[in-house]
Amino acid sequence: FAEPAGFDIECGYLTVPENRSDIENGRTVRLHVAIFHSDNPDKAADPVIYLEGGPGGDALETVPLIFASRFAPFAVDRDFIMIDQRGTGYSEPSLACPEMIDLRDDTIEMELTDEEALAFSLEALDECRARLAREGVDFSAYNSAENAADVNDLRLALGYDEWNLFGISYGTRLAQTIMRDYPEGLRGVILDSAYPLEVNLFTDTPANVDRALNTLFAGCAADEACAAAYPDLETVFWDTVALLETEAAPIQVFDLQNGETFDTFFDGDGLIGIVFQGLYSNEIIPVLPQLIYEASAGEFALVETLLSAFMLNSEYISLGMQFAVQCNEEAVFTEPGSPAAAAAAYPELENFFAGLTNLSEVTLDVCQDWGVDEAPAIENEAISSSVPTLVMAGEYDPITPPAWGEQVAANLDNSVFFLYPGV
Incomplete structure (x- = not known):
């Protein structure tokens, strides 16, 4: 990866068993690790290790994009450690699914029905699964318990008595697993965007998305400038979703890596999706009312810019790792039919969720083919x-x-919860 200036960076690999319950099979994984050494002569002895989200997010490939703004402050007085979790990024084997990127590039200029798009996605995912299986990947070994053992083995290999965990999103679930299984090596923990072990992502996400959308609409209505510029944002949003579902709009998106331009189509579920993705970013949230209003007027320049950026982001995720973890830890605790019922409680979102391969009823069907084992009850x-x-x-x-x-903070004996408003 492109190294940020001003740091003494040490990189290497840690080799661990792929499946600690079947070590005799001899298969191992190599975990790519980078240590960003602090130049502070009085730095603390306990470093911070970052746990990426996803699951399946590539940590080290994103260093050139986000290190300076997000992580550099940690290195003022401590070493900062980043690891590509098993199956992700530069770690080996990679559970990335280039088949999905190829599908995107092959079909991006086609005007597909929802059913056609889903069928193509499922076919590409199955091609990825079949290839990884031929390569000998044991999908049941790609889970948070093994992941946590990897992190603890790294601590021991580097000779730290204690360190601090910093997890984001799925990384907070991994951090909680480490807190449960290896508390002796921890000085402190930061959980950013906590993901409790006991919740169900498949059945809770429709309500979570609805809540976030309503928070956006209410936030704009409560802000004098936003309310004046973008009145009745909720109605405009849903009216535009309905209009674009009736007739998708032709737009152009750009491959930010090679500059190639694609002609494609933007429908109502696409508008839900881009606002959903935008709500992850405090830089994008302030422009979402503008995006919605411009889309309602048939203007898509901002949509095109954000979609192009999101296309690049999609290359920093190992979908095979994501499905292995979620099939191991969510699908096995999910009653068939419950994700569809959860989505049906929000009719305006139901079609959007029906088209997702990783957060819907469809995911349970996909998981039938991934050959994962029943998870211990403790994982829920x-x-x-x-x-x-x-x-x-x-x-x-x-x-x-x-x-x-x-919810997570309430279960911890020594925690502080902080809510960042407006982000």
């Missing part, structure tokens, strides 16, 4: 811990709502 139970923990949440978070952060 809240943790308790006395490790000092800061739990943070953003008001507009569309996937890990503030209530989840409060």
